[in-house]
Amino acid sequence: MVQRETAKSALSADLKRVVGADHIVLRKTAVLKKADAARLAALLGQKQSKGPDALIDRKRALAALARSAPLQRDTADILGRLLVDETADPSERLAAASYLGALSTDMAERPLIAALRQARGPFRSRVLKSLAQVGSASAFRLLRDLEPENAAEARQLALATAAIAAREPGLVSPDYGKAFGLEWAEAKAEPLDRKSLAAVHAGLSGPLFSMAPSAKLGLGYTCGKTRFTLLLNDSLDQNDIPKAVMAREWIAASMVTQAGNAAHWTLRWLVLTQPVADGLRMVLLRPNGDAMFEGMAQPGKDGMNFHLRDTGLERIPTQIDGRILRNGLSWTHKVWRGPLRAKKRPLPLAI
Amino acid sequence: MSVSLRSLAASCLDVTGDFSVRAGIYGYPHGAINRELRLLSHISNIRGQAINLSVILVAHEPGYGGQFTQANCQRIQAGIDRMREIYAQVGLGVRRIYWSYIPVAQAGGYSTVDGSEATDLTNDWSGDNDGIDVFWVSNVTDAGGWSNSDGPCNKDQDKVRTGAVLEISNSDDFTGILLAHEVGHYLRLRHFTTITNLMGVDSNNDGIGELNSTSTDLTSDQGDRMKDSCFVRNPC
Ligand SMILES: [Zn+2]
Numbered sequence: 001m002v003q004r005e006t007a008k009s010a011l012s013a014d015l016k017r018v019v020g021a022d023h024i025v026l027r028k029t030a031v032l033k034k035a036d037a038a039r040l041a042a043l044l045g046q047k048q049s050k051g052p053d054a055l056i057d058r059k060r061a062l063a064a065l066a067r068s069a070p071l072q073r074d075t076a077d078i079l080g081r082l083l084v085d086e087t088a089d090p091s092e093r094l095a096a097a098s099y100l101g102a103l104s105t106d107m108a109e110r111p112l113i114a115a116l117r118q119a120r121g122p123f124r125s126r127v128l129k130s131l132a133q134v135g136s137a138s139a140f141r142l143l144r145d146l147e148p149e150n151a152a153e154a155r156q157l158a159l160a161t162a163a164i165a166a167r168e169p170g171l172v173s174p175d176y177g178k179a180f181g182l183e184w185a186e187a188k189a190e191p192l193d194r195k196s197l198a199a200v201h202a203g204l205s206g207p208l209f210s211m212a213p214s215a216k217l218g219l220g221y222t223c224g225k226t227r228f229t230l231l232l233n234d235s236l237d238q239n240d241i242p243k244a245v246m247a248r249e250w251i252a253a254s255m256v257t258q259a260g261n262a263a264h265w266t267l268r269w270l271v272l273t274q275p276v277a278d279g280l281r282m283v284l285l286r287p288n289g290d291a292m293f294e295g296m297a298q299p300g301k302d303g304m305n306f307h308l309r310d311t312g313l314e315r316i317p318t319q320i321d322g323r324i325l326r327n328g329l330s331w332t333h334k335v336w337r338g339p340l341r342a343k344k345r346p347l348p349l350a351i
Numbered sequence: 352m353s354v355s356l357r358s359l360a361a362s363c364l365d366v367t368g369d370f371s372v373r374a375g376i377y378g379y380p381h382g383a384i385n386r387e388l389r390l391l392s393h394i395s396n397i398r399g400q401a402i403n404l405s406v407i408l409v410a411h412e413p414g415y416g417g418q419f420t421q422a423n424c425q426r427i428q429a430g431i432d433r434m435r436e437i438y439a440q441v442g443l444g445v446r447r448i449y450w451s452y453i454p455v456a457q458a459g460g461y462s463t464v465d466g467s468e469a470t471d472l473t474n475d476w477s478g479d480n481d482g483i484d485v486f487w488v489s490n491v492t493d494a495g496g497w498s499n500s501d502g503p504c505n506k507d508q509d510k511v512r513t514g515a516v517l518e519i520s521n522s523d524d525f526t527g528i529l530l531a532h533e534v535g536h537y538l539r540l541r542h543f544t545t546i547t548n549l550m551g552v553d554s555n556n557d558g559i560g561e562l563n564s565t566s567t568d569l570t571s572d573q574g575d576r577m578k579d580s581c582f583v584r585n586p587c
Contacts, residue, residue, distance in 0.1 A: 094490055347478075351450035
């Protein structure tokens with residue numbers, strides 16, 4: 001009892017408040033004074049009681065030590081020993097793995113790489129995350145050649161190699177598109193000849209909000225099983241479309257589609273344009289008023305470039321890029337092919 | 352087992368068939384509990400206005416093969432019992448405890464989270480029940496736990512934290528105070544002005560409260576405010 005009293009009184013008031021086992025501290029962002037950090041490092045280096053007579057809360061102590069810069073070497077030693085100690089409390093080992101990611105590369109990288117070899121489950125995931133934070137060329141080479149155990153780990157590896165390559169001169173990470181699964185299916189619209197365009201006009205099943213379509217200018221493409229045709233407003237079909245479109249508001253075009261093997265064409269989206277201070281606002285509306293896409297066209301070298309993003313009403317992320325040229329249009333419809341959030345959230349399992 | 356206990360279990364807790372009082376009536380399925388259980392006052396607490404808790408263990412496996420040992424789970428149930436004692440001061444019961452877990456293989460990096468990862472965790476997962484979600488993780492790196500103030504009742508809401516996220520702390524008593532504090536936020540309580548109050552103080556206004564082992568009081572005003580939450584169930 002006497003000994004315990006002495007040990008307790010050996011904590012300064014500051015230290016006791018931050019890491020004392022008899023205090024509840026919600027904040028884990030305290031930075032210790034040097035003497036307190038040294039005392040804490042000494043305490044964490046010893047075997048301690050975890051029972052009701054424990055002097056310090058070890059997880060809070062690890063957090064406080066990792067934030068107290070002057071003792072990085074001791075901190076790295078303590079955290080490194082915990083990492084490989086299979087008898088240690090699993091949550092303390094996890095804490096050690098995450099706080100190593102806050103230290104400098106020369107101290108943290110080696111123990112993290114050593115731990116990665118046997119690490120499994122949440123512990124492995126945390127070691128990988130910390131290597132992403134502080135790894136250098138040696139971690140890069142190891143991670144680049146690692147076979148991911150599952151999709152989540154593949155994403156972690158991609159982040160880690162990209163982050164390291166981004167801060168280390170001379171390293172090149174894999175193509176971001178491939179690494180992060182950024183895949184879009186593209187459909188590029190092609191100009192239609194007068195005959196095909198006339199056939200679309202003839203096959204229209206209903207009016208286009210009184211927009212008369214140009215007999216010369218129209219673009220077509222196929223997306224999945226749907227055939228799309230963009231019909232330009234005839235009144236805009238002049239020598240200088242960018243100038244005309246900036247003169248006032250327009251139903252600038254109508255997107256009509258032919259679904260499956262239907263013989264006729266129906267109105268899918270109205271392309272509304274409105275000149276605004278910094279360019280041309282473009283909105284694609286369904287005939288019921290749903291805004292499906294929106295974006296801006298900005299003046300470029302020869303014409304206007306536009307980028308339209310879906311408003312969330314499309315089932316899959318979709319965007320449309322293109323240009324308004326003096327005497328024509330370009331139009332590319334892009335549909336996301338990368339990973340999607342599950343429609344239904346997974347549910348935790350009942351105990 | 353008396354007939355009245357059986358009918359209480361069926362009508363208030365949806366528990367039928369054979370059950371032990373500890374697991375069936377209290378909702379403590381993880382073995383012995385190091386606290387004195389008083390059945391009569393417990394029954395009267397859960398029959399009045401009460402909340403339900405949805406306890407979600409992050410990276411757990413049956414047989415305690417994941418991040419949670421049986422001792423960890425016993426600490427959580429002792430903490431729940433301490434929380435019940437604190438909330439009983441203002442006549443708010445903690446009626447049903449729904450225990451569930453996220454398997455190790457699906458938990459990803461969520462064993463160790465900071466404030467924003469805690470939000471992602473509550474958006475990615477949710478208990479399929481009418482309880483307030485309380486996620487238990489191995490470590491919260493920047494605080495003792497996180498919760499929303501005035502948490503949404505629609506647990507499917509995106510971009511906001513739809514539950515409390517806590518780490519296992521170093522004693523049963525502190526686990527209970529932390530749990531009661533974070534769920535207190537969810538039930539619309541803000542930080543308080545005296546350290547002896549459950550909601551503690553936030554002297555530097557960083558959104559993180561300060562608590563100690565005496566932080567257990569609740570005022571009747573706080574009790575009224577909690578009982579206005581959409582998560583509070585009618586007496587049964
Ligand atoms: Zn708080």
